[in-house]
Amino acid sequence: MLKIAIAGLGNVGGSVVRLLQQQRDLLRNRTGKRLAIVGVTALDKGKKRSCDLTDINWVQNPLDLAATDADVVVELIGGASGVAYDLVKAALEAGKHVVTANKALIAEHGVKFAALAEDRGVSLMFEAAVAGGIPVIKTLRESLAGNHVQSVQGILNGTCNYILSSMWDRGLDLEAALKEAQDKGYAEANPSADIDGVDTANKLAILSALAFGTVPNTSNMTLEGIRRIVPTDLAFADDLKCRVKLLGSAHGDASGIVQRVGPCLVPLSSPLSQVSGAMNAVMMRGDFVGDVLLYGQGAGGPATASAVVADLVDVARGNKTPPFGQSAEKMQKPSVKASDSSRYYIRLQVADQPGVVAAIAGVLRDESISIEAIIQRGNEVAGSVPLVIMTHRSPAVAIRRVMTKLLQLKEIAEPPCLMPIEE
Numbered sequence: 369m370l371k372i373a374i375a376g377l378g379n380v381g382g383s384v385v386r387l388l389q390q391q392r393d394l395l396r397n398r399t400g401k402r403l404a405i406v407g408v409t410a411l412d413k414g415k416k417r418s419c420d421l422t423d424i425n426w427v428q429n430p431l432d433l434a435a436t437d438a439d440v441v442v443e444l445i446g447g448a449s450g451v452a453y454d455l456v457k458a459a460l461e462a463g464k465h466v467v468t469a470n471k472a473l474i475a476e477h478g479v480k481f482a483a484l485a486e487d488r489g490v491s492l493m494f495e496a497a498v499a500g501g502i503p504v505i506k507t508l509r510e511s512l513a514g515n516h517v518q519s520v521q522g523i524l525n526g527t528c529n530y531i532l533s534s535m536w537d538r539g540l541d542l543e544a545a546l547k548e549a550q551d552k553g554y555a556e557a558n559p560s561a562d563i564d565g566v567d568t569a570n571k572l573a574i575l576s577a578l579a580f581g582t583v584p585n586t587s588n589m590t591l592e593g594i595r596r597i598v599p600t601d602l603a604f605a606d607d608l609k610c611r612v613k614l615l616g617s618a619h620g621d622a623s624g625i626v627q628r629v630g631p632c633l634v635p636l637s638s639p640l641s642q643v644s645g646a647m648n649a650v651m652m653r654g655d656f657v658g659d660v661l662l663y664g665q666g667a668g669g670p671a672t673a674s675a676v677v678a679d680l681v682d683v684a685r686g687n688k689t690p691p692f693g694q695s696a697e698k699m700q701k702p703s704v705k706a707s708d709s710s711r712y713y714i715r716l717q718v719a720d721q722p723g724v725v726a727a728i729a730g731v732l733r734d735e736s737i738s739i740e741a742i743i744q745r746g747n748e749v750a751g752s753v754p755l756v757i758m759t760h761r762s763p764a765v766a767i768r769r770v771m772t773k774l775l776q777l778k779e780i781a782e783p784p785c786l787m788p789i790e791e
């Protein structure tokens with residue numbers, strides 16, 4: 369028997385309980401063990417839930433789970449600090465396996481906890497922390513173990529993808545689409561984590577760690593969310609045969625890695641452009657395997673529970689892998705590669721008057737950035753008109769300087785919207 373204690377009975381926790389109950393026989397056949405829930409805890413015992421907790425021991429204080437006779441503690445509380453942190457630490461110190469869906473915790477403290485798990489000879493598993501039901505952690509850590517991974521890129525936040533899809537397909541504004549995503553149970557407790565890109569950043573940091581053997585790090589990423597995207601951008605993107613997607617991408621080689629989170633123009637020829645609604649997808653490239661693409665539900669209770677239970681099955685089978693695919697002490701501090709470059713889309717709201725394009729072109733010329741196309745459509749509304757510039761491939765550092773200089777032009781009515789155009 370594998371004795372399981374679960375902390376957190378929200379969307380995901382409730383689904384984990386249901387899955388373990390509903391698929392009891394299947395799991396026993398596949399592991400040779402009974403997967404038994406020996407304790408649960410959540411903030412509110414009286415809350416109406418979709419799972420049956422009859423006959424399951426309710427523990428008032430989550431930290432007490434670390435002192436039960438459970439073999440494995442499942443942490444579904446969330447957050448990089450507080451109770452989630454204390455519980456994972458206490459459970460590992462007590463020699464219990466830990467399964468968690470907590471991307472913030474793994475992105476911030478994953479290596480330290482991996483070292484602790486290795487020291488105690490237990491597993492620390494976090495398949496559910498990235499891209500919900502998609503088995504991307506196992507793929508990078510195990511299936512691609514024979515490759516130098518060159519890049520990882522994905523749509524990692526279901527809420528943002530749902531919002532961008534709804535804005536394009538149904539003409540919803542960001543608030544209405546976010547409200548729908550929240551009602552469907554995709555969004556984080558604090559929606560800023562979704563729409564400002566923080567959730568994607570945490571997930572990308574974990575994927576980079578697995579891909580490149582580096583300590584997860586969000587502070588060396590360029591990070592932007594989707595607040596600046598307006599329907600006009602989606603229409604311009606369509607004209608350019610692209611869709612707007614919030615992507616997390618990391619690529620690297622011996623000279624270092626580049627990690628970027630932000631909205632991008634993705635050509636319709638790329639499979640990532642076809643990923644809509646709350647779905648997620650991750651593309652990986654390895655030096656021997658070539659391209660690998662995974663697609664599936666990146667959020668929501670049942671899909672995320674599927675990933676949590678996959679980790680529990682590994683624990684039940686006695687499969688043990690270092691949490692990041694190599695010993696925690698071998699994880700390197702990532703060195704940042706300086707030479708990131710891309711083609712760019714820049715949308716400016718400008719006064720519709722002579723000399724504006726010349727002034728903007730001067731800023732680009734001064735940074736040696738070559739213009740591929742300029743599009744101005746429609747008439748002035750509320751004193752400004754959208755002007756879109758597409759650049760040839762340009763260094764990211766130069767584009768950032770351009771953004772700062774453009775803001776200083778009196779003809780520019782609001783901060784520009786900048787998006788790389790994916791190849």
Ligand code: HSE
Pocket residue numbers: 497499500524525526527528554555556562567666667668
């Ligand atoms: N808020 C996240 C998303 C949930 O929308 O993808 C899964 O991490």
